[in-house]
Amino acid sequence: MLLYFPRRLWGNIPIPLILAFLLCGMGILPAQAPKLPPDLKLHARVNQYDAEHFNLLTNRYSTPLQAGNNPLALPGSAWAIQLDLEPLPGQPDVLEGTATFICQSGQTPSASVSIDFEFSDWSTDNYVLMPGAVYNGNRFPYRRIRYSPKLLDPRDIGPDIPTIISDVPKLNVSDGPSRIQQRTGDMTLPAIGFHQPQKQQGVWLLTPPQTRLGDSGIDITENRNRDKATISLTAPVVREQYKYRITDSRWPSDDIPADFTAGDTVQITFQLHLFSAPELQRLFDYYTDIRKSYLPAGEHRLILPFSEAFPVQEAKFNRLNWEDEHGYYSVGPRNMFLQDWQIGWTGGMISTLPLLWEGHDTTRQRVLRQFDWLFPDGLAPSGLFWDSGEHGDQWYGGDIRKPHTKNWHLIRKSGDGLYYVLKQLMLMDSLGITPKPNWVAGTQGVADALVKIWDDHGQFGHFVDNPSGEVAVGGSTSGGIIPAALTLAASYFDEPAYLETAKAAGRYYYKNYIQRGLTNGGPGDAMQNPDSESCYALIESYASLYEATGNTEWLQMGEDIARQFATWVIAYDYPFPENSLFGREGMHSMGAVNANTQNKHGAPGICTHSGQALLKLYRATGDAFYAELLQDIARNMPQYLPHPLNPIEGTKEGWMCERVSTTDWLEGIGEISYLTTWSETALMLTYVEIPGLYVQPDRGICIPFDHVEVRSQTETAEALEVVLHNPTEGVANVRILVENAADRARPLGELALWNTSTTTLKPGESRTLQFKK
Incomplete structure (x- = not known):
């Protein structure tokens, strides 16, 4: 675990307030009395349901909630609610509170x-954020279409439509x-x-995931006039009449209420943050500074080094994914077209990068066969790649x-294809292979086709007509990776026009989407729901633009979208049920990446990248976050890869499911579908693009990304000495990237780990390892 002081939180606190914090902590100054803003009132409530009618709410008994004892009388029972509410020192x-x-x-x-928590002076202009689940209240037009949803009504289809999402939990537009x-x-x-633009204020409310009754509920309700909103913390979770199941927010509720008798108690605890927020981005910035400050720290489960994982994955790709008649690696078992071929x-063409980089001779020859198979047959008349095939x-x-x-070609697929094909062409040069x-x-030609779409439409759209290149459905950040791809193409082909288009697209995405707190259209199966995939792709694009130009404009944009992306990454270890698969296997959730607001699961890795843009941001800013x-x-x-050193009940060796389910959206909490998925590619990419150990000797920094531990480190004037330990049962071949100030002043580039020491x-x-300063 890295230790750091959040730059954006502490950097704005006056010195006297920091001193007051320290003095209160030592007991020298008294703690300040709790103070709620005038537009916030607290109430305690006891609710009763008709379970036979899917938890229809039948009774609710409420009382204003103040610090101290609050009595509440119900027919047949008497309650007392004790509220302890205190500000954090300084x-x-x-405010931290516990209601018993x-x-x-x-x-x-x-x-x-x-x-x-009843907020008056409410407005529908307020941006409501529930990390990984709700963005801007999910307050968009929606269509109730079963999975895999695509727009159906001709009035919803076109280059200039508004954002339209599937049927997910949402505030009413x-x-x-x-x-x-x-x-x-x-x-x-x-x-x-939530962010209140008129008042330039922000609020965050945090709570533990469970009480003694199990998972809790977090609700938000707006009144008829939309001038009040109530946020509720409920134990246990009881969704009234309906819950969410994939693409359907009206699935019958099967939550189980509690039966209380005399002497029963339950505690709901929370932390309430009230802060100045002149701009929406502050809501995300503040979140990243507190996301690990309240709940117990999560842990990394170190069981399988990257170098042990790759041979099993390579063998699986050659055993299952290789199609020998035509010569290509399919994306899955070829049981249907989307499990046969998709370009991105x-x-x-993402999976072949690590296979070309690290694979044995047979694997490398197969990758080269795949290039022969793809070019030119895999190119559509528009010049783009064909979307898919079988x-x-x-x-x-x-x-x-x-x-x-x-x-309807999902535009990010050609962006992915261009980005990763270019990386492989560069890698071929390093391998001594002539493309x-x-x-x-x-x-x-793909780069040219993307530039033409931009020139013709001023956007890359969401879906484009594959034969013609015309935008069929607009209004998304699906093409978030394209500025990175065109930046790489500008360098590889020595064509400045590609870079100019990348810059224009980068500014367009920032102004029209990032500043609104919206990224969408990355997945091909989730309509235009907010998503993590296009969100991360934009980090790649801004990091690439910064490294190509040195202009800090792109660095700031990259930091802003990276902090929005952080809301998609699970920040703690969810307590999986002991009888679930993940509970039995001892899985840890911290670091899984939620997919989108429709497919409500975390995933092992980023779809489908290594995360190297985050390393680029760290090098450029020094921000440990x-x-x-x-x-x-x-x-x-x-931990999610079935492996001889990590057998997972019921799974096939090398088959890595994309699901880390901490909620009941589909298979069940802590359960999976027994699939082979893109997460395998994300893990392989991590092995070749993320150093197992990253060292900055001149700053005394050593960060393990692989499943190894830094047991100790000592410094002299000349060197940093590190004791590196392998806690696993596998052999760890650890790639090490060492950078002093002069190294960090240069771009990291795309093949940073090629020929690094191991x-x-x-x-x-x-x-014990020594690194010169």
Whole structure:
């Protein structure tokens, strides 16, 4: 675990307030009395439900909640609610509270208890954020279409449509009831925040994931006039009548209320943050500084070094994914077209980068065969890559299951394809392999086609017509990786025009999406729901633009979107049920990346990248937050890979599921589908693009990203000495990237780990390493 003081939190606190914090902590100054803003009132509530009618709310009994004892009388029972509310020392705008609900007499069956935070002076302009689950209240037009949803109504289709999402928990964009009911596991941190633009203020409310009754609920409800909103913390979670199941927010509720009798108690604890927020970005910045400050620290489960994982993955790709007749690696078992070939998103020309980099001779020759297979047949008449295909010689423009979308090419797929093909062409140069002219020409043709789309439409869209290149559906950040791809193309082909388009697109995405707190359209199966995939892709683009130009404009944009991306990464270890698969296997959730607001699961890794842009931001800024975030993501992944050293009940060796389910959106909490997925590629990419050990000797910094530990480190004037330990049962071949100030002044680039040094540690072995300053 990295230790650091959050720059954006502490940097704005006056020195006298820091002194007051220290003095209060030593008992020299008295703690300040709790103070709530005038537009906030607290209430305690006991609720009763009709379980036979899917938890229809039948009774609710409420009382104003103040510090001290608060009695509440119900028919058949008497309650007392004790509220303890105190400011954090030296931080009067951060309140910690515990409400203890005590059933003093009688019985209250089929019930739950709640704290209500009622905010007056509310507005629909407020941006509501529930990390990894709700962005801007999910207050967008929606369509109730079963999975995998695509827009159906011709009035919804076109280059200039508004953002339209699938049927997920959301605040109402129109008149009528407006409410979101969530269980704590829905979020990457059990928290809800909002930004008030008129008042330039922000609020964050945090709570533990569970009480003694199990998972809790976090709800937000707006009144009819939308001038009040109530945020509720409820134990246990009871969603009234309906819960969410994939693409359907009206699935019957099966939550189980509690039966209270005399003497029963339950505590709801929380932390409330009130802060100045002149701009929306402050809501995200503040979150990243507190995301690990409240709940117990999560742990990295170190069981499988990257170097042990890769041979099993390579063998699986050669055993299952290789199609020998035509010569290509499919993205899956080829049981349907999306499990046969896709150029990007879930594999395709992304998977071949680590296979070319680290694979044995047979694997490398197969990758080169795949280039022969792809060029020129894998190129559509528009110059873009074909979206997908099957059987090695059938190429598709889009989703052939829905006739009106049969040519809808998810634009991020050509962006992914261009980005990773260019990396492989560069790697071939390092391997002494001469790329064939038609490979190079075809790749440049994709870059030209993307520039033409931009020139014609001023956007890359969400879906484009694969044969023509015309934007079919606009309004998204699906093309978030394209500025990175064009920046790389500008360098590889020595064509400045590509860089100019990348810059224009980068500014467009920042102004129209990032400043609104919205990224969407990365997945091909989630309509235009907010998502983590296009969010991370934009970090790659801004990091690439910064390294190519040295202009800090791109660095600031990269930092802003990286802190938005952090809301998608699980910040703690969710307590999986002991009888679930993940509970039995001892899985840790911290570092899993939530997919989008529709497919409500974490995932091992970023779809589909290594996270190297976070390392680029860390090098450029020195802000340890980016390194810690990357460390959480990288170290989280190997535990989900079925491996001889890590057998997972019911799974096949090398088959890595994309699901880390901390909520009940589909398979169940802590359960998976037994699939082979893109997460395998993300883990392989991590091995070749993220150093197992990153060292800055001149700053005394040593960060392990692999499953190894830094046991100790000492410094002299000339060197940094580190004791590196392998706690696993596998052999760890650890790639080491060492950088002093002069090294960090240069761009990291795309092949940073090529020819870096490696140290080998046997199981349980420790080794002392020295690095010159």
